[in-house]
């Protein structure tokens with residue numbers, strides 16, 4: 527089914543509500559729960575299509591999983607050696623995280639498996655995980671470094687891997703393979719990336735040590751089932767941070783949002799641009815720092831995004847492009863070539879969409895220069911990218927005419943309740959399906 531959004535201009539965002547569970551943390555809770563000994567009870571799980579794909583994959587390998595039901599999931603962990611050979615290919619859908627992290631898990635099994643996904647996922651680079659996993663002894667066949675991945679489980683040996691790209695998915699894939707490897711596995715990152723895997727492995731009783739920019743573990747240990755809560759997803763909150771910041775009169779309180787410092791780049795970037803964002807009720811949930819976030823309208827200045835903030839805001843650049851379009855002065859993004867290999871080429875797709883709405887965007891190989899202009903109504907194509915669709919929906923708040931956004935069904939991969947929450951907060955969004 528194709529879904530379009532029609533967003534009418536002229537409203538503010540108001541209210542208070544929790545944002546749904548963090549997608550990265552939800553994937554990891556399912557993976558570690560399945561591989562642990564004993565029962566894992568998860569609350570606050572994101573019931574998005576990406577996470578449902580990870581759940582289905584572990585069910586297909588014999589793991590008994592009840593739910594999800596209102597964010598609650600009960601996993602009867604089978605232990606690191608308890609997975610069974612799947613009878614059919616494992617479908618990761620639209621999810622790079624599911625495919626890359628599962629490649630790490632499957633590389634060290636005693637059986638063969640195949641990972642497939644949708645058309646977008648089959649275009650994304652998998653060589654970045656195949657290379658270190660192969661160096662550990664894995665046997666994985668791909669076409670031109672792309673899915674489908676055919677994995678023949680093999681005995682693995684630990685490695686010390688210097689990651690050429692700052693990628694939490696690569697780091698996590700190698701660490702998960704390291705659980706099955708003989709000896710020590712260390713991953714060194716060129717810049718800090720989200721550290722949910724390291725935190726959660728420790729939470730499941732598996733020691734991961736941090737040595738400078740390296741995360742290290744010894745193979746052959748055990749994971750113990752846990753009860754855990756998933757914090758709200760700052761990457762989902764980001765669309766509301768954007769909307770409330772750009773729409774005069776807005777005042778929102780987003781409850782229970784994860785503020786892990788490896789994820790808060792968007793707060794830093796928007797604040798440097800002049801946004802009015804306050805963190806309150808700081809606490810810890812599931813080994814992760816969490817806060818309520820109040821955001822009110824504020825006029826924005828342009829920014830040259832400091833390159834060190836790019837990995838810390840890697841999924842938030844669609845929202846950033848719209849914020850930059852609404853600022854008083856131009857903005858420059860550099861060092862963000864990774865955006866070209868997400869669910870869509872997020873530099874080209876955001877540039878095309880903003881140009882269709884009257885904003886000047888000069889594309890660069892690793893970013894863009896965005897020259898603000900009044901946002902007009904018009905039609906934009908999200909190219910099936912959930913974050914592009916949600917970013918343009920928020921642009922509708924300040925546009926001079928209606929914005930029609932095409933190909934929005936994949937919003938359900940990360941934020942199925944987005945249309946309802948956005949409407950409740952005051953966005954005039956109509957969902958049209960055909």
Ligand SMILES: O=C(O)C1=C[C@@H](OP(=O)(O)O)[C@@H](O)[C@H](O)C1
Nearest residue numbers: 550623692693694695696840841
């Ligand atoms: O590890 C994760 O959960 C993720 C890591 C990031 O990808 P990269 O590792 O490709 O940077 C991010 O874009 C993705 O949405 C989720």
Ligand SMILES: C=C(OP(=O)(O)O)C(=O)O
Nearest residue numbers: 620621622623624841868
């Ligand atoms: C890049 C993303 O996810 P993934 O890599 O898991 O598809 C995202 O959610 O923006």
